[in-house]
Amino acid sequence: MKTLDQLMASVIQSGQQDTPDPGELDLLLYSPCPVKLAVKERLDAVLQAYEDAGDPVSIHIPMGCTSVDPYDPLHLETDPDRLPDIIASIGFGDFFRKGFVDRFVNTGVFEAVLPEKVHPLHEQAGIVDPEGRYTVYALTPYIFMADMKRLGDTPPPRTWEDLLDPRYRGQINMCGDGDDMADAALMSIYKEFGMEGIEALAANAHGLMHSSRMGKSGGSALGGGIYILPYFFAETSLQPEHMKVIWPEDGTAASPIYFLAKRSARPRLDKLLEFFTKGFGEIPSARWFLPLGGPAPDNLAPDARIKWVGWDFIRGNDITVVRDELNATFRRLVQETPCDS
Numbered sequence: 001m002k003t004l005d006q007l008m009a010s011v012i013q014s015g016q017q018d019t020p021d022p023g024e025l026d027l028l029l030y031s032p033c034p035v036k037l038a039v040k041e042r043l044d045a046v047l048q049a050y051e052d053a054g055d056p057v058s059i060h061i062p063m064g065c066t067s068v069d070p071y072d073p074l075h076l077e078t079d080p081d082r083l084p085d086i087i088a089s090i091g092f093g094d095f096f097r098k099g100f101v102d103r104f105v106n107t108g109v110f111e112a113v114l115p116e117k118v119h120p121l122h123e124q125a126g127i128v129d130p131e132g133r134y135t136v137y138a139l140t141p142y143i144f145m146a147d148m149k150r151l152g153d154t155p156p157p158r159t160w161e162d163l164l165d166p167r168y169r170g171q172i173n174m175c176g177d178g179d180d181m182a183d184a185a186l187m188s189i190y191k192e193f194g195m196e197g198i199e200a201l202a203a204n205a206h207g208l209m210h211s212s213r214m215g216k217s218g219g220s221a222l223g224g225g226i227y228i229l230p231y232f233f234a235e236t237s238l239q240p241e242h243m244k245v246i247w248p249e250d251g252t253a254a255s256p257i258y259f260l261a262k263r264s265a266r267p268r269l270d271k272l273l274e275f276f277t278k279g280f281g282e283i284p285s286a287r288w289f290l291p292l293g294g295p296a297p298d299n300l301a302p303d304a305r306i307k308w309v310g311w312d313f314i315r316g317n318d319i320t321v322v323r324d325e326l327n328a329t330f331r332r333l334v335q336e337t338p339c340d341s
Helices: 004-015 033-052 072-076 097-106 120-125 183-202 210-219 231-235 270-282 283-289 311-316 319-336
Strands: 028-029 086-090 135-147 171-175 203-211 226-230 245-247 252-261
Touching: 028 097, 033 252, 033 270, 033 283, 033 319, 072 097, 086 245, 120 171, 120 210, 135 183, 135 231, 171 183, 171 319, 183 203, 183 319, 203 210, 210 226, 210 231, 210 252, 231 283, 231 319, 270 283, 283 319
Parallel strands: 028 086, 171 203, 171 226
Antiparallel strands: 086 252, 135 226, 135 245, 135 252
16 A cells, blocks of 8 residues: 555646645635636735745645645544645535544644624524634635526526426536536535435526536527526626526525634644635635625625534534435436437
């Protein structure tokens, strides 16, 4: 069996990347692709401030969208000193895995760092970790986009439960291509409606499409009449008049954008941490990812809600295993479902 160092070396070699040792990093940051360059620009200014103060910090932001990631084995680490001081990532991935959580999260290595004020939208949804370990500083919200022309006399969905209705057979374009998957949507449906809900959603699917293509494909004759996609792509793409963006009445299914900060990282790295609690929300395009401290997008309805799967559900399950199983099951079911559109 390969050691962790050998695993990382082999991944680095396959990706031909110059990759810093994780234990030497002050920050390892996986950022949402649409705002990655803006995030890097903001952080470069923070790095310069540290440099000017004579206390340089080391950060790494994987910039490509390749599936080859030299830090993939990092969750297998057993020594906290060999982890970056701050790990920032997206979704219910490796840093939610049970082994990593048992070794580092539950043992108090990390401590949440919150903004001065949590936005009411997040507060009502229970986004803040009650155990004070993870800091979910933003979200990837999944909403609906309806092609009213293609739906014809069929009313558009208003809730997640609506999507399970057979009247939408062959109409649903699901965010899911390659590693891209609306896992928060699947998890919310599974939590509320069980595997029967996943099967019903798959039975109504037209097919899978990468989220970055969805906004550009609105109204396409090749698609179904309903898109499940991230809020960012729905709102930042120019749509024909017959395309309607719908924030689900029971809330947007939300995937976490979070960081884990070592207790020992403070106060030295407070300026880096302030980027997550304040600076991220100051990036105009980042508002579509609902920063924890705000501000929210200007056109967000006052009654908008977040449909968060909940910390009890996260901690009561090996959540990454649940995610992987749901994703695989849904893909298989979609492939087995004839397209009726």
